[in-house]
Amino acid sequence: MTKAVELEKIPELEISTLAVERRRIVENVSRYSRDANFKKVVLTAYENRCAVTRFQLRLVDAAHILPVISTDSSDNVTNGMALSPTFHRAYDNCLIYLDETYVMRLNTEKADELRKYNLAGGINEFQLFLDKKIHLPLDINQRPRVEYIKMANKHRRIPGYV
Known part of the structure; x- marks a missing residue:
């Protein structure tokens, strides 16, 4: 099984002296590299x-369980799961959520909101x-934390977690 590789974030001190445009390029390349690695590791773990x-x-x-926007998020395989585009969007929009027993559930509040607007x-x-x-991945070390x-x-x- 493929192990997740945590790519190093480029230290701020190393890029702080770069020109603004160059810095933006370095940050984007670094982010795209991390994104590609995350996708590869997650999809492999879930057998595509x-x-x-x-x-x-x-x-x-490859979907992040804890969104990238969170300071506690990571690009580790244990913070990812493979989802079809529709379920990925439903997850990102809080229509569904994963519980601690690895069961995907409907967020009834969001479902009721959709019903209210006839959607x-x-x-x-x-x-x-x-x-x-x-x-779930066969390798227990790659399963969601x-x-x-x-x-x-x-x-x-999500109701019950707030």
């Missing part, structure tokens, strides 16, 4: 399968994939 649907079809994203078409079919344990799950649910203001 969506954790929720278990579909492969080369239509799978819940297909939600019953969507829910057929939920309330089951997700597909419960700490990331709890922090993510708190960050996303």
Whole structure:
């Protein structure tokens, strides 16, 4: 199994003396490199399968459990899961969340909001994939860390975690 490689962030002191445009290029290259490595490691760990649907079809994203915007987030495989684009967007928009038992759940508050605005078409079919344990990496060291799950649910203001 592939081990996650934490890429070093370039120390601020080393790039602080660069011209603004050069600094932006160095930061972007560093970020893209980290993003590519994160995607490769996560998709490999999940056998290129969506954790929720278990579909492969080369239509799978590497999603951060705890969003990158959080200061506690990381690009480690234990902060990632493979999701199909629809489930990735649903996760990022707090319509679904992962609980500590690795079960993907519907956020009923968000679902009710969709119903209120008459935007819940297909939600019953969507829910057929939920309330089951997700597909997990075979290597237990690559599975989502419960700490990331709890922090993510708190960050996303999931009921019961706030």
